[in-house]
Amino acid sequence: MTDAATPLAGWTHTYSGKVRDLYRPEDGADRMLVVASDRVSAFDHVLEPAIPGKGALLxxxxxxxxxxxSGADGGRAIPNHLIDGAVPPAEAEGRGMVVQSLDMLPVECVVRGYLTGSGWAEYQQDGTVCGIPLPEGLGNGDRLPEPIFTPAYKAPLGEHDENISFERTVELVGAERAAELRDTSLEIYRRAAAIAEAKGLILADTKFEFGLDADGVLTLADEVLTSDSSRYWDATAWRSGTTPAERMASFDKQIVRDWLAASWDKTGSPPELPSDIVERTAAKYRELLTLLTA
Incomplete structure (x- = not known):
């Protein structure tokens, strides 16, 4: 796998996902270290080569x-997994977060505010997105009447995540917790979309992961609202564009998705990314961070 997990003094590597590596402290403390690698994934495959600097940017x-x-936007504080004051080891500086150990829920909480990607493909065929009926006459890249919650079952590494219904979410985590996941995800999306809009960006869709802390409190975990977990578009281009490509000028890994979709039939191993695709993707990641945080 590209960009293999780095040995870290005082920490034991326990797991590697598609793009992040997890460590446990050797002293047995109840915490974890999450390190974002430079690996990039698309269509449930880790690709070669890595995107330089991606882990630090995300x-x-x-x-x-x-x-x-946490309240800086004027909304309520959403509990998250960060441990205040905890510093990652020097080898993971800029890429690591020291976090609480959580009981992770097996649901990927996807929120869609715009019609695109796999949702657009399904809508063209059935008039639905993840089984949710939508009004007729929508186009690729159109804003939805209201953001929708379209959860997925979080598959093990190497397997495909599976879109599931809200009813299936209830079966997995219970009715009260499923409602909390839905409502919190929609709240975060709306707040983040408003912040992005003020920066000239559209947050088209995103996905969240949650776990439960020792007291059973729903806690936001993993990465959040990054260019890997979200689609960001240029708001000016969206308003003025006359084609989907013009409207959906992106600040995420859509460059990688588009190239791979055009260059690979999804059988066997994916091809290596060309250097210009790698460089353009890294530039978009940097640009998004600048636009949001400036």
Whole structure:
């Protein structure tokens, strides 16, 4: 796998996901270290080569969003997994977050505010997105009447995440917790979309992961509102564009998705990313961080 987990003094590597590596402290303390790698994934595959500087850019963006959602935007504080004052080891500086150990819920909480991607493909065929009926006459890139919650079952590494109904979410986590996941996800999306809009950006869709702390409190975890977990578009281009490509000028890894979709039939191993795709993607990640945090 690209950009293999780095040995860290005082920490034991326990798991690697598609793009992040997890560590436990050797002293047995009840905490974890999450390190964002430079790996990039698309269509449930980790791709070669990595995107230089990506881990640091996404970590900086997550930390900025955690701060906004802690009340800096004027809304209620959303509990998150960061441990105040905890510093990652020097080898992971800029890419690591020391966090609480949580009982992670097996639901990926996707919120869509605009019609695009797999949602657009389904809408063209059935008039729905993840089984949710939508009004007729919508186009690719159109804003939805209201943001919708379209959860997915979080599959193990190497397997495909599976879109699920809200009813299935209830079966997995219970009715009260499912409602809390839905309502909190929609709240975060609306708040983040308003912040992004003020910066000239559209937050088209995003996904969140949550866990429960020792007291059973729903806690926002993993990365949040990054260019890997979200689609960001240029608001001016969206308003003035006459084609989907013009409207959906993105600040995320859509460059990678588009190139891979055009270059690979999704059988066997994906091809290596060309250097210009890598460079353009890294530039978009940097630009998004600047636009949001400036």
């Amino acid at each position: 970590t900086a963006l997550s930390l900025w969003w955690f701060a906004q959602l």
